[in-house]
Structure formats: C-alpha cells, structure tokens
Amino acid sequence: MTDLDRLLADVRRGMIPAHVYNDDELFRLERDRVFGRSWMFVAHESEVPHPGDYVVRRVLDDSFIVARDEGGTVRAMFNMCLHRGMQVCRAELGNASHFRCPYHGWTYRNDGRLTGLPFHREAYGGEDGFRRHEQTLLPAPALDSYRGMIFINLDPNAPPLRDYLGDFAFYLDFYTNQSSAGIELVGPQRWRVKANWKIGAENFAGDSYHTPQTHTSVVEIGLFREPKAAKRKEGALYWAQRGGGTTYKLPPGTFEERLRYVGYPDEMIERMRGSWSSAQQRVIGENGFMISAASLFPNLSFVHNWPKVANGSDSDTVLPFISIRQWQPISADETEVLSWFAVDAAAPAEFKKLSYKAYLMCFGSTGMFEQDDVENWVSITSTAAGSMARRLLLNNRMGLLHDDKPVTPPLAHWVGPGTAYVGYGEYNQRAMLALWADCLAQPVAEAARTELGAP
Numbered sequence: 001m002t003d004l005d006r007l008l009a010d011v012r013r014g015m016i017p018a019h020v021y022n023d024d025e026l027f028r029l030e031r032d033r034v035f036g037r038s039w040m041f042v043a044h045e046s047e048v049p050h051p052g053d054y055v056v057r058r059v060l061d062d063s064f065i066v067a068r069d070e071g072g073t074v075r076a077m078f079n080m081c082l083h084r085g086m087q088v089c090r091a092e093l094g095n096a097s098h099f100r101c102p103y104h105g106w107t108y109r110n111d112g113r114l115t116g117l118p119f120h121r122e123a124y125g126g127e128d129g130f131r132r133h134e135q136t137l138l139p140a141p142a143l144d145s146y147r148g149m150i151f152i153n154l155d156p157n158a159p160p161l162r163d164y165l166g167d168f169a170f171y172l173d174f175y176t177n178q179s180s181a182g183i184e185l186v187g188p189q190r191w192r193v194k195a196n197w198k199i200g201a202e203n204f205a206g207d208s209y210h211t212p213q214t215h216t217s218v219v220e221i222g223l224f225r226e227p228k229a230a231k232r233k234e235g236a237l238y239w240a241q242r243g244g245g246t247t248y249k250l251p252p253g254t255f256e257e258r259l260r261y262v263g264y265p266d267e268m269i270e271r272m273r274g275s276w277s278s279a280q281q282r283v284i285g286e287n288g289f290m291i292s293a294a295s296l297f298p299n300l301s302f303v304h305n306w307p308k309v310a311n312g313s314d315s316d317t318v319l320p321f322i323s324i325r326q327w328q329p330i331s332a333d334e335t336e337v338l339s340w341f342a343v344d345a346a347a348p349a350e351f352k353k354l355s356y357k358a359y360l361m362c363f364g365s366t367g368m369f370e371q372d373d374v375e376n377w378v379s380i381t382s383t384a385a386g387s388m389a390r391r392l393l394l395n396n397r398m399g400l401l402h403d404d405k406p407v408t409p410p411l412a413h414w415v416g417p418g419t420a421y422v423g424y425g426e427y428n429q430r431a432m433l434a435l436w437a438d439c440l441a442q443p444v445a446e447a448a449r450t451e452l453g454a455p
C-alpha cells in the first residue's frame with residue numbers, strides 16, 4: 001500500500017490525517033485529480049447579460065474570459081494570448097467587442113477568433129506563414145450551465161453537468177429557482193485567507209455543530225435567533241450524491257406560513273409555489289425544514305439565512321438572504337474566497353435592497369459569520385503544516401457508532417433525494433472527503449495539446 005493509498009483508506013473510514021489541510025504534495029495532486037476533472041462554477045448568466053459583457057474568472061491558475069458574444073452565446077476562453085502567452089484581458093469585468101493583447105497587439109473578437117495581427121504580411125508572410133483566420137483563443141475544454149450558473153470543466157470527456165450534479169440539483173433549486181426569473185448576482189467580493197480550501201467547503205456542507213460555539217456572539221447581540229445550541233441540533237443534514245447541506249427545523253405551519261416565518265413576502269412565496277416541484281415544496285411544508293448552508297463538491301458553497309433586521313431586541317422581523325461562495329485554492333495553505341449575493345430576479349426592489357444588507361451584515365468580507373469562521377480555519381491550516389500533524393488522525397465520524405451504524409437512524413419521511421439525518425453528525429464532511437478520495441485515487445489522462453499554426 002502506498003502512502004497515498006493508506007491516506008485515502010484512512011479518510012474513507014472517517015479518520016483524517018491532519019496534514020491533509022496543509023500539504024504541498026497533496027495540493028499538487030488535487031490540482032490535477034480534483035480540479036482537473038470537476039465542474040467548476042465560473043459565472044452566472046446574470047453577470048454577463050448583454051452581448052460583449054465579460055468577466056474574468058480562474059480555475060486555480062488558469063484564467064478564463066467568460067464572455068457573451070455578439071450572437072448571445074456565452075463562452076469561456078483561456079485568457080492567454082496565442083502569440084507569446086500574455087494575458088489578453090487584464091480587467092476583471094466589462095463590455096468589449098474585442099480584446100487586444102497588451103504585449104504585441106494581437107486582437108481577438110469576443111467569441112475568441114483572432115482578427116487582428118499587426119504586420120501579418122511583413123512578419124509572417126501573410127496567411128502562407130501563419131493562418132490567422134483559423135485561430136481562436138483556446139476554449140474551456142467543456143462548458144455547461146444549470147439554472148443560469150455557468151460551469152467549466154478542464155476535462156473534455158467530463159460527464160454532462162446535470163449528471164455530475166446528480167440529486168444535489170434538487171437542493172440547488174432552493175437557492176437558484178425561487179421564480180421563473182431565476183437569480184441575479186451582486187459581486188463577487190474577493191479576499192484571501194490563509195486557510196486550506198477544503199475547510200470552508202466541509203464547513204458549509206454539514207457543520208451545524210460549530211454554529212452555537214463559533215457564532216455565539218451573533219446570537220448574543222440579537223442578530224440571529226436560530227443558531228442556539230438546542231435549536232441547531234433539531235435541523236436535518238442531507239447529502240445527495242455530489243453535494244449536501246444543513247437545514248433549520250421550522251415551527252409548525254404550512255408551506256406559506258413557514259416561508260413567512262423566515263421573512264419572505266407573500267408575492268415571492270406565490271412564485272416559489274409556481275417554480276418548485278411538489279417534492280421541493282414538501283421539504284418545507286411537510287418535513288418542516290428550511291435549507292441553510294450547503295456545498296457542491298469540490299469548492300462551491302451556498303448559504304441561506306434570515307437574520308433580524310429591525311432595530312430593538314424584542315423585534316422578530318427577519319429577512320432572508322442567499323450567498324453563493326467559492327473556495328478558490330491558491331496553494332495548500334491559501335484560498336481566495338469569492339462571495340456573491342444572490343437574489344430572486346423577480347423579488348420586489350425593497351426586498352432586494354434589504355436582503356443585500358442582511359447578507360453584508362452576516363457574510364462577505366465584513367460579515368460577522370465570516371469573521372468568526374475564518375479565525376478557526378486559518379488556525380487549523382497553520383497547525384496542520386507541522387510535524388505533529390502527521391502523527392494525528394482527526395476523528396471525522398460524528399454520527400457513527402464503532403460498528404459504523406448511525407447514532408440516530410436516517411429520517412424515514414424525508415421527501416428530498418439522498419439521505420437526511422436530524423441532529424449533529426459529520427455525514428456530509430465524510431461524503432465530501434469520500435468524493436475527494438475517489439478523485440485522488442485516479443490519475444488523469446494526458447490532455448490533448450493544441451499546436452498553434454505549426455507547419
């Protein structure tokens with residue numbers, strides 16, 4: 001058994017060698033075997049609504065221009081000039097019909113086609129020397145979208161995105177499909193934390209357990225009524241193939257009453273009725289759970305919370321918000337966080353404004369939850385680099401007995417796909433790391449190469 005085999009076997013039995021949270025060698029493997037074959041979120045269609053709109057996004061070190069061309073098609077193009085490799089687009093977002101490389105001036109249309117090549121005749125002998133007309137910026141090997149969320153995959157043979165999402169798509173709809181108008185995004189705010197990317201992804205996937213401890217002050221100052229210790233454990237944790245998340249138990253009531261309880265106005269609830277399937281509605285109306293944080297493997301997370309927004313500690317007025325966030329790895333010990341505010345595009349203007357405020361109060365670079373969380377994650381990462389961390393296997397088995405039977409049985413009447421448990425457990429962190437282990441166990445095939453204008 002190689003060291004890697006042993007490590008993956010440990011992870012699969014729910015024991016985590018602590019150094020996985022800061023290990024350069026594993027990070028090199030993750031780069032190819034996790035991020036080289038997973039569907040990576042790069043943008044939402046609402047970020048590039050008009051022809052010429054673009055954003056520049058990365059998958060680790062690979063920069064892509066995600067642009068809507070003049071015909072309305074959204075493409076993701078590798079942001080490297082075909083000439084000598086300069087980054088073609090240096091801005092983070094904008095609207096452009098063409099992109100001109102700053103180095104020698106090669107110019108590309110917003111669909112990637114090379115259109116301008118200074119001194120083509122003098123320098124190359126025209127088309128005889130270099131066929132300008134056949135050249136385009138390298139497209140992302142695969143591109144696909146779900147509910148307006150655009151993903152790319154560095155593996156051209158990746159399964160379709162919908163297959164990859166699997167049953168998790170059912171839960172994705174709670175965040176992205178509150179009406180037929182879909183969502184619109186604000187952001188992203190971006191910042192770097194000295195923490196391994198897996199820690200945030202695992203936390204959002206299923207760590208209800210940290211909320212009462214890490215975020216005590218948020219409850220104490222009256223910002224949030226939910227994460228009291230006794231309350232959080234009543235929530236369900238669900239896992240469905242490629243992702244899973246946490247929920248809060250709602251007080252008794254109908255679908256409408258429960259959505260009102262978390263602060264949705266009636267006109268939005270009406271539209272949710274129209275766009276969610278009956279099973280999706282029954283998770284709220286029958287099971288009585290409201291989705292909160294979630295992660296899609298490997299590094300995309302979601303959160304839905306409803307903090308108090310009115311002044312006065314006795315006020316019970318809450319307002320929900322949604323955030324989409326990505327844990328973009330920089331290295332084994334550093335992550336760039338991208339944090340978007342998301343809201344139903346059909347929501348009333350006043351709701352959008354207040355929901356954005358609620359988001360900023362809780363998440364984003366100044367958010368109170370964010371500040372609490374990151375302190376833990378940075379500390380784990382720095383300690384995981386030492387030699388002692390190589391001697392410690394962390395227990396990731398919460399919710400399991402020694403014989404692998406669950407402490408509490410799965411919820412028998414859970415309406416959604418996948419498996420759900422009420423109470424505290426590390427079911428989802430184990431599921432995330434099991435997918436991670438599956439990726440790491442499989443080497444990637446060598447990628448095809450593109451030779452530019454070779455004779």
Ligand code: FES
Pocket residue numbers: 081082083084085086101102103104105106
């Ligand atoms: S590197 Fe882009 S034009 Fe030369």
Ligand SMILES: [Fe+2]
Pocket residue numbers: 210211214215369373
């Ligand atoms: Fe947290």
